[in-house]
Each structure stands twice: as C-alpha cells, then as structure tokens.
Amino acid sequence: MTLIALAVPFFLLALIAELAIDRFRRTGYYRSNDAINSLSAGILSESTGYFTKVVQYTIWGLVLSNFALFDIQRSWFDASVSGIALWVLAAVLWDFCYYWSHRLGHEVSILWAAHAVHHQSEEYNLSTALRQTSSSFIFSWIFYVPLFLIGFPTDVLITVGALNLIYQFWVHTQHIRRLGVLDRILVTPSNHRVHHAQNQAYIDKNYGGIFILWDRLFGTFAEEADDEPVIFGVRKPLANWNPIWANFQVYDYLLFDAQHTRRWQDKIGVWFRRTGWRPADVAEAYPKSPVDLDTFQKFDPQISSTRRAYVMMQFAVVIISALLISASFATQGAAAIFVPCLLLWTQLYTLGLLNEDRLYAARFELVRLAIIVPIGLFAMDESFLTMTPLLWVFVAFYVLGSALWLRKN
Ligand SMILES: [Zn+2]
Numbered sequence: 260m261t262l263i264a265l266a267v268p269f270f271l272l273a274l275i276a277e278l279a280i281d282r283f284r285r286t287g288y289y290r291s292n293d294a295i296n297s298l299s300a301g302i303l304s305e306s307t308g309y310f311t312k313v314v315q316y317t318i319w320g321l322v323l324s325n326f327a328l329f330d331i332q333r334s335w336f337d338a339s340v341s342g343i344a345l346w347v348l349a350a351v352l353w354d355f356c357y358y359w360s361h362r363l364g365h366e367v368s369i370l371w372a373a374h375a376v377h378h379q380s381e382e383y384n385l386s387t388a389l390r391q392t393s394s395s396f397i398f399s400w401i402f403y404v405p406l407f408l409i410g411f412p413t414d415v416l417i418t419v420g421a422l423n424l425i426y427q428f429w430v431h432t433q434h435i436r437r438l439g440v441l442d443r444i445l446v447t448p449s450n451h452r453v454h455h456a457q458n459q460a461y462i463d464k465n466y467g468g469i470f471i472l473w474d475r476l477f478g479t480f481a482e483e484a485d486d487e488p489v490i491f492g493v494r495k496p497l498a499n500w501n502p503i504w505a506n507f508q509v510y511d512y513l514l515f516d517a518q519h520t521r522r523w524q525d526k527i528g529v530w531f532r533r534t535g536w537r538p539a540d541v542a543e544a545y546p547k548s549p550v551d552l553d554t555f556q557k558f559d560p561q562i563s564s565t566r567r568a569y570v571m572m573q574f575a576v577v578i579i580s581a582l583l584i585s586a587s588f589a590t591q592g593a594a595a596i597f598v599p600c601l602l603l604w605t606q607l608y609t610l611g612l613l614n615e616d617r618l619y620a621a622r623f624e625l626v627r628l629a630i631i632v633p634i635g636l637f638a639m640d641e642s643f644l645t646m647t648p649l650l651w652v653f654v655a656f657y658v659l660g661s662a663l664w665l666r667k668n
C-alpha cells in the first residue's frame with residue numbers, strides 16, 4: 260500500500276474535524292457542493308492514476324538503470340546519521356524539483372492546463388488540498404528525472420515525493436493565520452493561501468512544496484497582507500461541478516486558440532508560451548472580458564435540502580467505493596478495477612449534475628442506477644457473480660432505494 264493511501268483515513272478525519280470547527284465558529288469556509296467537487300477531482304486523480312502512473316514509473320526506471328551517474332545503494336538509507344542525512348538530502352532535492360515543476364506548472368500554458376484543476380475551488384479548506392489533476396502524468400515526471408540521473412533509488416524518491424505531497428495537505432486551511440518564523444522558512448497556511456489567490460498582487464507567487472526558501476531565493480515570494488484579503492480561485496472560473504470537465508477546461512481554451520489562429524508558429528506557441536499569452540489575431544477576433552475582482556461572485560447554484568441530502572448520501576457511497584477500488588487495485592492490479600472505475604467516474608459526473616440542479620440530472624442519475632447491475636453482470640463477470648447473497652441484497656437495496664429517494668426530491 261502506498262504512503263498516500265495510508266494517509267487517506269487521516270486526511271478524512273482531519274477534514275471532518277475542520278468541518279466541525281467551521282460549523283462551530285460559523286466561519287463558512289465549507290460549501291458542500293464545492294467540497295464534493297474538490298474531493299471528486301481528488302478521487303478522479305487517484306483512480307485515473309492507477310492506469311497512468313505506469314508512464315512515469317517506466318521512464319524513471321529506464322533512466323535509473325541506463326543513465327544513472329552514481330551507484331547509490333539502497334542500504335545506505337538506514338537509521339544511521341549518514342543514512343538520515345541522505346534521506347534529508349533526497350527530500351530537499353525533491354522539493355527543489357517540485358518548486359520548478361510547480362512554477363512552470365503555472366507559467367507555461369500546457370502545464371497550467373494540467374495544474375489548474377488544483378486551483379479551481381473558490382473556497383479554501385482541507386478538501387482543496389485533495390483537489391488534484393488527472394493529467395499531470397503527461398509532463399510533470401520530467402522535472403524529477405535529474406534525481407534518477409544522479410542515481411537515487413526509486414523507492415527512496417517515491418517515498419520523499421509522497422511525504423512532500425502529504426506535507427502540503429495541512430497548509431490548505433484558513434483556521435491557522437500566521438506562524439511567525441515558520442512562515443519565513445516553510446510553506447505554511449498563510450504562504451499557501453497567497454498561492455491560491457487570484458488577486459493581482461498574489462498571482463504567480465509561493466510555489467514551494469515544503470520549503471518557502473526557494474521562493475525567497477528565486478524571487479517568487481509574496482507575504483499575505485492584512486489589507487489584501489485573498490480571493491480564492493482562477494480567473495477563468497470552472498463555473499460547473501463536473502470534475503471530468505475540470506480536467507479538460509484549460510486544454511479546451513488552448514485548443515480553441517490553436518484552431519483559430521492563422522500562423523503555424525502561433526498554433527504551437529499557444530501550448531508552450533507563457534500562461535495567458537494569446538495569438539494577436541485570435542485575441543482580436545475573440546477578446547476576453549477583463550477580470551473584475553470587485554464584482555467577483557462564487558459559483559454556487561442552490562438546490563433543495565432533500566436533493567443535497569441525496570447527494571451527500573451518494574457521495575458517502577463514492578468514498579466507500581473508492582476505498583474498495585483502492586484495496587482491489589493493491590491486490591489484483593489495474594485490469595480488475597477498470598469497470599468499477601468507469602462506474603465510479605459516472606457517479607462523480609452525475610453528482611456534479613445534481614449539484615448544478617440541471618433539468619436532466621435526475622434522469623441521468625436514474626440511468627446510472629439502472630446500468631449498475633447489467634454492467635456488473637456483463638463486464639465484471641466473476642467478481643460480480645460470485646458476490647455473496649448479502650451483497651446482492653445490498654446492491655438491490657441501494658439501487659431501488661436510491662431511485663425511490665430520487666423521485667421524491
Ligand atoms: Zn499551484
């Protein structure tokens with residue numbers, strides 16, 4: 260089991276604790292629709308990762324076995340002083356690579372298209388931390404290749420990479436304000452709030468993962484100012500609750516510009532130039548309205564309380580399904596979980612529709628409920644057929660109970 264999978268129960272407990280504090284203090288940092296969308300993006304990222312992460316592992320493995328400069332032994336990373344020093348060195352170097360991966364993830368259009376998902380939430384809480392992209396597998400592994408070229412063992416690097424990501428979880432909160440000297444050395448809630456801002460003063464700042472020192476060194480640091488409250492989100496809002504589309508939105512903008520510009524240099528430039536750059540002919544023919552943060556309104560369609568309760572119940576099913584799929588992946592591999600993942604992704608999509616209060620949302624949800632058993636029977640054959648009678652009763656109860664509940668709201 261990976262370190263991140265082990266951390267998931269702690270993430271969920273911390274999230275519930277922060278939600279309770281939010282309700283107790285009446286701070287209003289959580290909205291169920293936004294939190295569900297962020298967690299849906301996280302679940303999508305994790306579950307697509309079962310099929311896509313093989314790309315980075317394969318390439319890293321090839322680099323390490325064919326081009327490594329030093330023969331660094333895994334046994335050197337033990338509990339001795341020199342072993343711990345090596346672990347720290349690997350973690351610091353990983354963080355340095357993360358800084359550049361993250362910085363270019365904002366500054367280069369095609370990399371921003373992948374990373375933007377993490378920034379689409381207009382709230383800022385622990386659920387935002389789990390809001391991760393599903394397409395970073397295309398490019399982000401490149402930034403860590405130098406570490407494999409040096410010759411660090413794969414499992415050491417994967418461990419420090421996971422710890423780097425786990426560290427970043429706690430900084431996604433508004434309940435911790437300033438931390439004095441820590442704000443000067445580490446990435447802290449205050450520093451990272453700045454990073455999630457769309458305020459002009461805060462744009463493209465604070466890229467660090469664990470250490471904020473990189474930002475201070477390379478001129479990308481900005482301090483949270485009391486007279487500049489952070490407005491969270493991106494300047495081209497997602498404006499829907501579809502976690503799948505969240506992963507395509509910026510690619511779609513870039514594709515539009517690439518298709519409509521005349522010069523072939525610009526068709527390529529659209530993808531690889533600085534984020535926000537547009538070819539002159541496209542910018543003239545299809546101008547974008549300027550951003551006015553004074554009139555900024557969060558995307559927040561209202562739904563009935565019974566509909567919200569239905570969505571919450573289904574989201575609990577999503578979390579249980581995602582955990583079961585994670586356990587199946589660990590024991591049976593990717594092929595065995597492909598169909599369950601398809602069903603999971605369909606459910607994430609329909610929950611988005613329900614939260615948007617689309618006219619056809621309930622019909623779409625009924626179709627989803629209706630296909631669970633046939634798909635299970637035809638596509639999952641053995642694993643579905645060999646379920647115990649108790650599980651069959653549970654599935655029947657879930658499908659029929661959900662359909663009846665849905666008709667009532
Ligand atoms: Zn970022």
Ligand SMILES: [Zn+2]
Nearest residue numbers: 377388431451
């Ligand atoms: Zn973040």
